[in-house]
Amino acid sequence: MSGYSANTRIRWTEWLPWVAAGAFFFVLPEYLSLGARILIFILFALSLDLILGYAGIVTLGHSAFFGLGAYTAGILSAKLGVHDPFIGLAAAAAMSAALGLVTGAVILRTRALTLLMLTLAITAILLEIANKATRLTGGADGLSGVQVSPILGLFRFDLYGKTAFLYCLVALFAGWWVVRRIIYSPYGAMLTGIRDNATRMHAIGAPVYWRLVLIYTVSATMAGVAGALLTQVNQFVGLNVLGLEPSGDILVMLILGGVGRLYGAFVGPVVYLIAQDYLAKQYPEYWYFGIGVLLIVVVLFARGGVLGIVDQLRNKWLSHSKPKSSAKASAR
Amino acid sequence: MILYVISVGLSVTMGLMGFINLAHGVFAMAGGFLLSTAMSALGMPFPVALVAAALSVAALSVVLERLLYSRLYAAGELAQVLFSIGLIFVSVAVARLIYGNLAAPIFLPDYLRGQLHFMGRDFPTYRVFLIAFSALIIFSLWFGVERTRWGAMVRAAVDNRGMAQSVGINTRVLFMATFALGSGLAGLGGALGADILPVQWGYPFEHLVYFLIVVAVGGLGSLRGPFVAALLIGVADTACKYWIPEFGAFLVYAATIGILLWRPMGLFGVRA
Amino acid sequence: MALALQTEKLCKSFGALTVADNIDFRLEAGARHALIGPNGAGKTTFVNMLTGALAPTSGRILMSDQEITKTSQAARVKLGLGRTFQITTLFRSLPVLDNVALAIAERQGVAKRMWKAASRHQEIKDEGMDLLGVLGLADDAASAAQDLPYGKQRLLEIAVTLGLKPKVLLLDEPAAGVPSHDSGKVLQQLEKLSSDIAVLIIEHDMDLVFRFAQRITVLVQGQVLVEGTPHEIAGDKRVRDVYLGEATHG
Numbered sequence: 001m002s003g004y005s006a007n008t009r010i011r012w013t014e015w016l017p018w019v020a021a022g023a024f025f026f027v028l029p030e031y032l033s034l035g036a037r038i039l040i041f042i043l044f045a046l047s048l049d050l051i052l053g054y055a056g057i058v059t060l061g062h063s064a065f066f067g068l069g070a071y072t073a074g075i076l077s078a079k080l081g082v083h084d085p086f087i088g089l090a091a092a093a094a095m096s097a098a099l100g101l102v103t104g105a106v107i108l109r110t111r112a113l114t115l116l117m118l119t120l121a122i123t124a125i126l127l128e129i130a131n132k133a134t135r136l137t138g139g140a141d142g143l144s145g146v147q148v149s150p151i152l153g154l155f156r157f158d159l160y161g162k163t164a165f166l167y168c169l170v171a172l173f174a175g176w177w178v179v180r181r182i183i184y185s186p187y188g189a190m191l192t193g194i195r196d197n198a199t200r201m202h203a204i205g206a207p208v209y210w211r212l213v214l215i216y217t218v219s220a221t222m223a224g225v226a227g228a229l230l231t232q233v234n235q236f237v238g239l240n241v242l243g244l245e246p247s248g249d250i251l252v253m254l255i256l257g258g259v260g261r262l263y264g265a266f267v268g269p270v271v272y273l274i275a276q277d278y279l280a281k282q283y284p285e286y287w288y289f290g291i292g293v294l295l296i297v298v299v300l301f302a303r304g305g306v307l308g309i310v311d312q313l314r315n316k317w318l319s320h321s322k323p324k325s326s327a328k329a330s331a332r
Numbered sequence: 333m334i335l336y337v338i339s340v341g342l343s344v345t346m347g348l349m350g351f352i353n354l355a356h357g358v359f360a361m362a363g364g365f366l367l368s369t370a371m372s373a374l375g376m377p378f379p380v381a382l383v384a385a386a387l388s389v390a391a392l393s394v395v396l397e398r399l400l401y402s403r404l405y406a407a408g409e410l411a412q413v414l415f416s417i418g419l420i421f422v423s424v425a426v427a428r429l430i431y432g433n434l435a436a437p438i439f440l441p442d443y444l445r446g447q448l449h450f451m452g453r454d455f456p457t458y459r460v461f462l463i464a465f466s467a468l469i470i471f472s473l474w475f476g477v478e479r480t481r482w483g484a485m486v487r488a489a490v491d492n493r494g495m496a497q498s499v500g501i502n503t504r505v506l507f508m509a510t511f512a513l514g515s516g517l518a519g520l521g522g523a524l525g526a527d528i529l530p531v532q533w534g535y536p537f538e539h540l541v542y543f544l545i546v547v548a549v550g551g552l553g554s555l556r557g558p559f560v561a562a563l564l565i566g567v568a569d570t571a572c573k574y575w576i577p578e579f580g581a582f583l584v585y586a587a588t589i590g591i592l593l594w595r596p597m598g599l600f601g602v603r604a
Numbered sequence: 605m606a607l608a609l610q611t612e613k614l615c616k617s618f619g620a621l622t623v624a625d626n627i628d629f630r631l632e633a634g635a636r637h638a639l640i641g642p643n644g645a646g647k648t649t650f651v652n653m654l655t656g657a658l659a660p661t662s663g664r665i666l667m668s669d670q671e672i673t674k675t676s677q678a679a680r681v682k683l684g685l686g687r688t689f690q691i692t693t694l695f696r697s698l699p700v701l702d703n704v705a706l707a708i709a710e711r712q713g714v715a716k717r718m719w720k721a722a723s724r725h726q727e728i729k730d731e732g733m734d735l736l737g738v739l740g741l742a743d744d745a746a747s748a749a750q751d752l753p754y755g756k757q758r759l760l761e762i763a764v765t766l767g768l769k770p771k772v773l774l775l776d777e778p779a780a781g782v783p784s785h786d787s788g789k790v791l792q793q794l795e796k797l798s799s800d801i802a803v804l805i806i807e808h809d810m811d812l813v814f815r816f817a818q819r820i821t822v823l824v825q826g827q828v829l830v831e832g833t834p835h836e837i838a839g840d841k842r843v844r845d846v847y848l849g850e851a852t853h854g
Contacts, residue, residue, distance in 0.1 A: 003698060003699065003702040003705075003722055003723070004699075004701055004702045004705040004706075004709075004722045004723055004725070004728065004729055004732070005699045005701050005702055005723065005745075005746060006721075006722070006723050007723065008721040008723055008724065052410070058409050058410050058413060060413070106593065107593075110592070110593075112352075112409055113352060113409075113548055114548060114592050116352070116409075116413070116544075117544055117545065117548040117588070117592060118589060118592055118593075120541055120544065121541075121545070121585045121588045121589050121592075122585075122589070124541055124585050125582060125585040125586065125589075128582050128585065129582070132582075181718065181719060181721075182718050184721040184722060184723070185717055185718045185719060185720065185721060185722055186709050186714050186715050186716070186717050186718075186722045186725065186728075187715065187716055187717060187718040188718075188722065189702060189705070189706060189709070189715075189722045190706060190709070190710075190715045190716070192695075192698065193695050193698065193702075193706050196695040196696060196697055196698055197693060197694065197695050197696065199689075199693050200693045200694060200695060200764075201706075202657075202677050202678065203655070203677070203681070203686075203687060203689070203693065203765075204681060204706060204707040204710050204764065204765075204767075204768060205677075205678045205679075205680075205681025205682050205710050205711070205768065206678060206710050206715060207676075207678045208678075211716065244540065244541065248417055251413075251414070251417070252414075252417070255414055259410075286425065287425075288421045288422070288424050288425035288428070289421070289422055289425030289426065289429075290425075291418075291421050292417075292418045292419065292420070292421025292422030292423075292424075292425060293418070293422055294418070295414055295415070295417060295418030295421065296400065296415055296418040296419065296422070298414075298418075299404070299411050299414045299415045299418065300400070300403060300404070300415070303411070
């Protein structure tokens with residue numbers, strides 16, 4: 001989809017998510033907090049897709065950056081009294097970028113299982129630290145008392161979550177725009193090259209390791225911003241932003257939507273979080289069961305997630321209605 | 333030591349089949365639950381129940397392997413990770429449905445309770461039994477792999493599957509059998525350890541990191557590796573929690589990172 | 605005249621096994637040089653050391669009189685060293701044009717840019733299409749690399765390497781696995797290569813070797829047996845005994 005042969009003009013379908021978000025805002029004002037949560041996780045999923053879908057790095061530790069961003073924003077406000085939301089975001093971004101750079105530089109020399117293990121270990125360490133450093137993080141009780149001053153001094157965070165929703169929407173838009181640029185750039189083409197055949201990449205003179213470290217850092221920064229948003233919107237941060245669980249969740253969300261295709265990161269969290277909101281409350285045991293089965297089914301039969309299925313259906317429809325049209329034209 | 337018994341199966345499965353099976357803890361959990369059920373609901377004596385649990389888990393694993401795992405052998409890392417996570421979710425849900433929220437109660441037979449007097453010190457009988465039993469398992473495994481023909485075939489297939497096949501080794505059956513062994517061991521470990529590591533529905537998640545650490549640090553495909561790793565981790569974890577409780581499991585994770593960076597193949601890793 | 609590529613006493617051992625034994629090798633600028641030898645002679649290992657994928661146990665490698673023994677793979681590519689692989693190594697799921705474009709972008713330093721869209725870099729696409737045209741692959745530009753017939757994939761691999769504008773080109777069995785009616789096309793392309801480029805090919809196809817090469821090095825069990833013109837090699841009894849005797853069977 002990216003690369004030198006791609007068409008980069010924004011297709012009309014690409015405006016749909018934003019239209020949908022706008023509609024959501026006006027039509028379903030009671031669900032705005034769920035909506036904000038969805039937006040945040042879409043941003044988180046986008047960051048993961050950058051390294052998983054495009055660079056091919058399989059990680060279970062992405063929550064480390066999410067959690068670090070969340071706690072940075074939380075501590076900044078609750079412990080250091082800095083309430084400006086943008087400073088919170090900037091601080092979270094800086095911290096996550098630093099962690100991403102350091103850990104990326106260290107672990108990207110390894111591959112496969114070792115890499116996976118290291119990512120897990122890193123997020124586990126952060127979880128331990130958050131758990132034990134009670135004075136700073138509130139430990140198992142979490143950190144409350146997070147306040148957010150009005151954005152630009154004008155927009156207060158209201159009880160209905162309107163400001164929060166729009167705040168997250170703008171952040172997501174910015175994140176989406178950046179990701180889209182990167183994916184279509186020569187850098188993005190190079191990333192798909194690494195994912196496709198790293199040996200060939202080395203043989204054409206690309207310093208693969210450094211390129212991966214860079215995208216890992218960018219991805220970490222985005223995840224950190226997403227985490228900070230969560231803290232600011234909930235005015236609380238707890239241990240559930242770190243460790244294996246959120247990493248696993250976001251991985252599942254991304255797979256459901258479809259990896260490596262930009263909008264999978266949109267579809268996945270929407271489906272997952274809405275389903276979770278409804279089903280997990282009603283039938284908590286069945287929630288895990290259902291997600292597990294769904295995951296297995298997706299892995300075995302529908303590797304491309306929801307969007308993959310949509311693609312297949314579209315190709316079938318196109319090849320039925322226009323017998324001569326080549327499969328190449330409609331495929332990405 | 334429990335860690336070892338559970339994890340060695342994982343080392344072999346991952347090393348042999350190159351399959352990243354995060355759901356290994358599921359088999360351990362199943363072992364624990366089955367033991368508990370066998371003893372309380374069916375009234376089996378401890379040793380019988382233990383064997384029954386291990387065998388049932390092995391049988392279950394064969395079913396899963398034939399139906400599901402075998403489709404994913406060539407599927408790549410991501411697919412395997414996702415599949416095993418999905419499997420964890422499913423089994424966790426099933427466990428919760430069947431057994432509820434509590435840990436499975438284990439009633440140790442009288443001859444395994446209490447303390448043993450040895451060299452002027454008291455040792456909990458069960459722990460001693462565990463250590464002895466684990467040693468027995470380790471020895472038989474070592475013997476089985478190093479000395480017998482089956483062991484040689486497994487080692488050949490670990491080294492080079494294609495070559496092994498062309499020499500006439502039926503890798504499909506071999507994998508199935510080895511997977512069953514690995515999972516059976518996990519079940520055994522879970523059952524044995526149920527007293528110390530309580531078996532309840534969140535089990536595979538909680539201990540996943542530890543299993544993986546033991547395997548990754550020990551080295552895929554090796555038998556000695558996870559032994560040493562489990563030992564190190566067990567000791568380090570206990571020591572750390574005893575002397576510097578504020579740090580908790582921190583040391584274990586930090587040590588894991590350190591070791592993996594120094595030796596990405598694990599301490600005794602066999603292959604890339 | 606500076607040698608394009610040179611090795612001095614290059615050695616490689618894996619434990620007790622020596623796969624490269626004091627190899628002295630000289631590749632002239634603009635050369636058409638072939639490296640032949642029986643299977644297991646160590647030819648691919650030698651090439652891997654030349655490109656930096658494998659570190660030698662001892663000895664030196666020089667490129668245009670500059671020592672590159674410790675230089676990284678990527679840096680050697682930047683210095684002008686390109687290679688193709690014995691087993692086709694392409695970006696299989698990417699379009700043919702992208703395969704070449706990625707190499708061109710690396711060479712021009714464009715590959716690391718994150719802002720402007722790749723498909724807007726018209727100069728790169730144009731250069732890519734030109735290159736594809738030279739190799740007869742222009743019509744396949746939009747197809748995925750893995751959809752090409754094998755012979756064309758081998759040509760594509762050469763195209764990708766040419767996109768780097770190398771000064772030294774190492775081709776590892778370019779005609780391997782190519783059906784015999786297509787190997788003529790491979791030879792055609794090799795003959796079209798610019799005389800600025802020093803070319804070293806490893807090959808088993810003796811037809812190709814004798815038509816293409818101006819100098820031949822024979823490698824046996826990690827050691828250079830003899831080096832000379834095709835005429836000398838064809839007439840050398842030792843070579844016949846060791847190697848050409850086998851080739852007449854196949």
